[in-house]
Amino acid sequence: MWYAIDFGTSNSLLSFVEDGKEPRIVNLEGDSPILRSLIFTPQENLFYFGNQAIEKYQELGGDGRFFRSLKKFLPEPSFKGTEVFGKRMKIEDLIATFLRELKKRADNKTGNDVKNVVLGRPALYSLDPEKDKLAENRMRLAAKIAGFEKVEFCPEPIAAGLDEEGVGSELILICDFGGGTSDFTLLRSGKSFTKENVQGLSGVFVAGDAIDGRIMRNFVSEHFGKNVKYKAPMGNNLLSFPTKLLKKLCNPAHIVFLKERENWEFLKELEQWSVGGEDQKYFGQLFCLVEEQLGYPVYSEIEKSKIELGDKEASNYRFDHPGVQIDMVIKKDEFEAAVRPELGEIFESLDKVFENSGVKYSAVDLVRITGGTGQMPLVQDRLKELFGADKIQMNKVFQSVVSGLGKYAQNLPN
Template identity: 50%
Template sequence: MAHYAIDFGTSNSLLNYICDSGTITPVPLEKDGSFILRSLLFTPSKGKWFYGKEAIEQYVENDGEGRFFRSLKKFLPEANYSGTEVHNRKMKITELISVFLRELKHRADSFTQCEVDKVVLGRPAMYSRDKKSDQLAEDRMRQAAELAGFKEIIFCPEPLAAGLDFDKDNKEEKIVLIADFGGGTSDFTLMKLHSGTYSQDDILGLSGVFVAGDAIDGETMNKFISKHFGSDFEYQVPFGNNILKFPKLLLNKLCSPAHITHLREKETWEYLKEIQKFSIDEESKRKLDQLFTLVECQLGFPIFNEIEQAKISISTNPNDQYIFQYKYPGININQEISPTEYYQKIQVVIDKIIASLKDVFEQSKLSIEDVDQVCLTGGSAQFKLIQDELSQLFGQEKLIKYNIYNSVVGGLSEYAIKLD
């Protein structure tokens, strides 16, 4: 039976069509024929939705009026995330993701001229280390797929899928670590590759953490840019003796590519407006004004896009001082970032990723020296600090960059073929 294989990623999404005979066909998802659709949603008004590149174009054309969503996958394991208001209607996370999945299915059905209702969906090795949250995330993803029109939904861990894709041309027995570094998650599978069929015993270790490219960008915002939006804001209420600081909960939202859009919600907006009245100095008030412009004009996506570009530039030119600049009516940022300081501040994120990687060795009782190859996939695998850490652990000669963006959807397709 025909299937779709969908890699719904935090940053990018891909889809393959597997026909009855087992032939795998990548499906172009963008109008220009690109197979990668950025996991972005924009709705300027009720009933109108735009996706990927067009979401960005329409966001700019509409001067940010509407709701712009990115990194939706990050909300799946959050039990306290009930949804958000979209054009005066509360939408659950399952509904938002279903809008995106339904469009994927529509574009694929138009391309294949088939109505395919069976899907193999990728999922992180762990949506969350908490089992209840992990199950909640998968249940939500299943419900979103059902709302999108799929009737048979099968999940496959993304790093396992990358391993299956890596293995399709393998002819020898070896132990391989599949390391999938995406936008939202870092996933790891330690597996034994060999000829013939596979069993569960060939999966030696499986681990993951919801820390990857977005977390690196969030830490950059936190340590270098957020002060321009009032993260060091201080205020004192009338007749109060204590100097109060910018709320940590709101700082966490400001420093998250997924959550920053929620600073616009009514209760948060009114709270920020209220505390601004009690600013202890004009400079603090000015910085909060910049935050209001950021939120009101929905500049979360462009500011984090600039932060991502800074990450790429600093990694590419680690010996040069970097000047982060962002200008918009009401916002003027000119922040020098030393590559040395940048790497020091970001190291806390890399440490969390590497700690998760090491979990697979505790599970398997194997040592790092037992690994024959390390297969690197996912866009964040190209980040210099990650590569440096892996090189120190395993040796540069064992690292293999493999199908950075396509390995997961390729492996999901191989998994679909094995189902029949």
């Protein structure tokens, strides 16, 4: 018996594989197979997950630690962990906490203590081979800590293509646009699947979260002090908001670390050194954001604006909370100009699939899109330009990867 787990930056799913039976996707939260990849801990050794993490976070006014997008930290050697109620938790421990909960819920549904797991992984955690290896090793260790004994990996874009077995000899491009990564696989379908089916593979750690971060940087961050000026003691130079802290503010996963002691103390000093008339207001909103851990709801509203800008000429971004009031208009043309760097990186990665394989774009028979970011009109329009609208097929947005991982697990020995 195996579990196949699609541990995503934003959402996670699990499939149960029994000998001689078709893989079965397990409902992890009520009647839904999707468990959001979120953890909230209000006190030591007490954790909430998914939608319940959001509910408890709101109920307790953000008093605790809230974690999202943990997958993004896997290839970062500098990220050793974070302090949680006086205890240092490594990235492996945090992810193991989530995987353990997945296993517990699935075991309760299947009535089995499953020890084997296939984990999906991006085509590339990082372009740096050492960082890519580090990420996979961390993920393997997290699975072991969570209670799994045998751990296998399958690239997520390959998993998304396994549903194409048996439909004939077509050249298919699988585009998996997630929250943290954009992955591409060019494969030849057939009656069975082997490594020879894969014609090309590429990926980049730029996707939905990066686009949300760009909206924060270019539009919303001015309300949290992006444009403040300050003078250090005994200095005459006028300085801007520190790039290091701005990067954390503009990253949905890293924003929680503004509350760590070193960053928090520096922010307090900046407030004292600021020279602008409205700087105190913006620092007040930033402190409220950090102290009350409003990162998740702030970015949730950003995501809503991103979706609205797909079919509207403007979006009214509103955030109303005691201590933080934002009401601003984001125009579609300005948004599209702002996210060009991120979309450029994504489609440069796609280009590499064809450069490395020697295959021409025109040779592709079918383009399958999966993942939430793949629903963006900007992404779909670019794919239509490259391949033609008649070749584009919208796949099951969230379930195709975990379904393919289940099929992959079917062929593994117990």
